[in-house]
Amino acid sequence: MANCNPNRYILYPAKLGKCENTNKRRSELAERLDLELDRKVSALSKGNRQKLGVIYAFQHQPDVLILDEPTIGLDPLIRQVVLEMIREAAQAGITVLLSSHDLSEVAAVCGRAAILREGKLIELAPISNIVRQGQRHLKVWFVKGTKVPILPTDKLPGVRVIHKNSETLQISYQGTVDAVLKWLSQFPIDRIATPQTSLEEAFMQYYQKETGHE
Numbered sequence: 001m002a003n004c005n006p007n008r009y010i011l012y013p014a015k016l017g018k019c020e021n022t023n024k025r026r027s028e029l030a031e032r033l034d035l036e037l038d039r040k041v042s043a044l045s046k047g048n049r050q051k052l053g054v055i056y057a058f059q060h061q062p063d064v065l066i067l068d069e070p071t072i073g074l075d076p077l078i079r080q081v082v083l084e085m086i087r088e089a090a091q092a093g094i095t096v097l098l099s100s101h102d103l104s105e106v107a108a109v110c111g112r113a114a115i116l117r118e119g120k121l122i123e124l125a126p127i128s129n130i131v132r133q134g135q136r137h138l139k140v141w142f143v144k145g146t147k148v149p150i151l152p153t154d155k156l157p158g159v160r161v162i163h164k165n166s167e168t169l170q171i172s173y174q175g176t177v178d179a180v181l182k183w184l185s186q187f188p189i190d191r192i193a194t195p196q197t198s199l200e201e202a203f204m205q206y207y208q209k210e211t212g213h214e
Helices: 022-032 046-058 076-091 103-109 127-133 177-186 199-211
Strands: 064-068 096-099 112-117 122-125 136-141 159-162 169-171 189-193
Touching: 022 046, 022 076, 046 064, 046 076, 064 076, 076 096, 076 103, 076 122, 096 103, 103 199, 112 127, 122 127
Parallel strands: 064 096
Antiparallel strands: 112 122, 136 169, 136 189, 159 169
16 A cells, blocks of 8 residues: 555545545545645655545544544644544534543543543543543732742641742632632732643543542
8 A cells, every 4th residue: 555646545445435525525635634645655754644544534524433643743733624623523413532642632622531541431521520520720929028828738628739939829629719718818919810720630630539649
């Protein structure tokens, strides 16, 4: 196959699908991915071979798409194109199973996530639920000249300091924020921000909880 023209390489799986305009769709995908289909496969770079694999999967509009690290080796602009293609497929009613070590990528295109540990499924839930179960963050700026207080961990169980300097305090907590805000209310505060927990952070917290390591 290495010396084949890419069009020939992807012709066989194209015949397996139900799309009647496979040739037209293949050309459209190649244009979106900036891939020339008249070069030999052996002459393609790693990134272009990855593009070829993406076209291979998308060209006949299957009912189910199983994608394993589909953006690996792609430059940032083409990576965004592939992610947009995945979103379009999902919106069209296609079932998309995406495996990726880039959890920001998973969060960008998926509605639900499955967490595997040692080959076993330990969680399958909407991404918003997984993130919500993780630790939440607060970043507090105190009025200039105010001494940043010491966190009373005995009175605020489950709350810990992530970062502290002469003007700010960043903490993490689980559950409601009520007790934390009541403690903070006794100090002169300039502003408070609530950085959003990423899927990667939630995953690490969940994994550490499952393995018994904090």
